[in-house]
Amino acid sequence: xxxxxxxxxxxxxxxxxxxxxxxxxxxxxxxxxxxxxxxxxxxxxxxxxxxxxxxxxxxxxxxxxxxxxxxxxxxxxxxxxxxxxxxxxxxxxxxxxxxxxxxxxxxxxxxxxxxxxxxxxxxxxxxxxxxxxxxxxxxxxxxxxxxxxxxxxxxxxxxxxxxxxxxxxxxxxxxxxxxxxxxxxxxxxxxxxxxxxxxxxxxxxxxxxxxxxxxxxxxxxxxxxxxxxxxxxxxxxxxxxxxxxxxxxxxxxxxxxxxxxxxxxxxxxxxxxxxxxxxxxxxxxxxxxxxxxxxxxxxxxxxxxxxxxxxxxxxxxxxxxxxxxxxxxxxxxxxxxxxxxxxxxxxxxxxxxxxxxxxxxxxxxxxxxxxxxxxxxxxx
Numbered sequence: 118x119x120x121x122x123x124x125x126x127x128x129x130x131x132x133x134x135x136x137x138x139x140x141x142x143x144x145x146x147x148x149x150x151x152x153x154x155x156x157x158x159x160x161x162x163x164x165x166x167x168x169x170x171x172x173x174x175x176x177x178x179x180x181x182x183x184x185x186x187x188x189x190x191x192x193x194x195x196x197x198x199x200x201x202x203x204x205x206x207x208x209x210x211x212x213x214x215x216x217x218x219x220x221x222x223x224x225x226x227x228x229x230x231x232x233x234x235x236x237x238x239x240x241x242x243x244x245x246x247x248x249x250x251x252x253x254x255x256x257x258x259x260x261x262x263x264x265x266x267x268x269x270x271x272x273x274x275x276x277x278x279x280x281x282x283x284x285x286x287x288x289x290x291x292x293x294x295x296x297x298x299x300x301x302x303x304x305x306x307x308x309x310x311x312x313x314x315x316x317x318x319x320x321x322x323x324x325x326x327x328x329x330x331x332x333x334x335x336x337x338x339x340x341x342x343x344x345x346x347x348x349x350x351x352x353x354x355x356x357x358x359x360x361x362x363x364x365x366x367x368x369x370x371x372x373x374x375x376x377x378x379x380x381x382x383x384x385x386x387x388x389x390x391x392x393x394x395x396x397x398x399x400x401x402x403x404x405x406x407x408x409x410x411x412x413x414x415x416x417x418x419x420x421x422x423x424x425x426x427x428x429x430x431x432x433x434x435x436x437x438x439x440x441x442x443x444x445x446x447x448x449x450x451x452x453x454x455x456x457x458x459x460x461x462x463x464x465x466x467x468x469x470x471x472x473x474x475x476x477x478x479x480x481x482x483x484x485x486x487x488x489x490x491x492x493x494x495x496x497x
Contacts, residue, residue: 119485121409123402126394131482133390139455140487145280145308145432145478146459148331151390154383158333161379174378181378184385187392192306192340193316197366200339201381203373205307206233208323208339211371212303213241215349223270225261225300227286229254229279229469234305238274246270247468253284253425254469256291265298272301277309277317281465281474283407283424283432285313292318301345307337311391312403313430320345326380329403331480332387336380341368399481403431406479406488413488414477418495423474434461434474435495443473446495454494456487 121127133151141149164173186196202208220242226235227248238245249260256275264270273295277288288304295302301320309315311329315322320342326332341349351370355362362370391399408426410433415422419438424430437443447460459476477491 121402121405121485123398126398126402126481127484129394130480134482139451139457140490141457142477142479142483142487142491143457143459144331144480145328145476147327147334148329148480150331150333150383150387153390154332154386157386158379158383161382165379170378177378177382180385181381184381184388187385187388188338189340191310191315191388191396192322193318194322194340194342198340198342198346198368200341200368200371201376201384202323202337202339202371203335203376204337205305205323205325206237206337208337209234209237209305211339212321212323212341212349213237213243215351215371216345217350218243218271225264225270225273227254227256227275229276229282229466230274231276231280231305232465232467234274234276245274248273248275253423253428254279254282255284256286258287258290258294261291262294265294265300269298269300272303274303274305276305276307277315278306278313278430278432279466280308281461281470281476282434283428283430283478285309285428285430288315288317288319295320301342308432311396311399313400314396326384326387329480330384330387330391332384333377333380335377336384338384339368339371341371343367394481400429402481404429406481406483407431407433409485410477410479410488413485413492414495417492418497420475420495431479433477435477436474437472443475446475450491450494454490456491456494458491 134149185199189196189199222243223246224238224243225248226245227250249257251257275286277286292302303321304319306315306322306324310324323339326336327334346367407430411422411426420435423434444460447458450456460473461476462473463470
């Protein structure tokens with residue numbers, strides 16, 4: 118009998134999706150879309166073939182605007198603040214590219230910042246400065262407050278839940294410190310939305326469809342407070358239009374028009390499914406799955422868990438025993454046991470990782486029996 122909460126969520130999640138070919142414990146890479154989402158994407162693509170891409174997009178606009186509203190609500194903002202993008206990385210590139218911050222501008226980041234984010238910041242001429250953090254990589258709030266008071270960077274960029282470690286950053290407290298200091302806070306919520314609470318008071322949030330929201334690949338979002346949007350410069354702005362852009366929400370100037378609209382439709386359906394499941398209940402079950410995973414895996418076959426056992430995420434990362442190849446282990450688990458996990462390389466967070474880690478990330482339908490299969494495979 119399951120000791121996890123909300124087994125009805127697991128049943129609903131499982132029956133709503135095609136049957137997996139094995140044990141899928143890799144939601145932090147890409148979750149499984151529901152049949153309804155897959156059908157909605159295909160239906161829109163067929164509609165484009167029938168009536169044309171622009172007409173099909175216009176017909177979907179009401180649904181897309183509902184999706185902007187729901188996404189905004191999960192992040193504590195308004196529908197007018199939401200832009201659809203192609204990915205979390207595209208969102209960050211759009212943000213820093215259109216903000217036009219002067220070369221050399223300092224941006225506060227944590228030691229475990231994701232490497233692609235750092236690359237986007239430095240490519241824009243910005244200079245990352247490291248914020249103080251504790252052993253697991255969580256922001257040291259007292260140290261951050263001191264930095265904001267004595268030597269503040271122009272903005273803080275924080276990944277709420279990292280790609281390489283399932284630790285939740287204190288986003289609400291960071292937002293309060295930033296607000297008091299007059300420093301904008303940008304949150305990367307790619308691994309967080311649909312997983313942990315993201316209504317935290319940040320000035321900017323961005324993320325992706327394909328992870329914990331279980332939407333299509335190739336779709337993301339960028340959510341901007343109006344005060345930040347006012348500091349950005351779109352490539353083609355309202356002044357280029359005959360009507361001066363009347364009636365266009367401020368964030369929409371940062372959406373691409375040559376876009377995968379069918380994927381956006383799928384994201385909207387996926388967000389609706391998340392809302393119907395109950396975000397609080399989803400968070401509770403995912404946190405319980407994370408704890409169950411860590412309890413079962415820590416010490417198995419010499420592997421050690423990096424996160425505190427009660428960290429409220431479903432991401433568990435395992436450090437390898439001496440001499441064990443993490444990538445080869447991930448390949449063996451898939452080939453011999455049908456278990457899908459990720460081998461996360463040190464390059465993801467070179468200032469924090471000392472070597473690759475094995476990442477395990479079950480979604481709502483995972484069972485304790487599946488976690489036991491993985492534990493036994495690691496022990497062997």
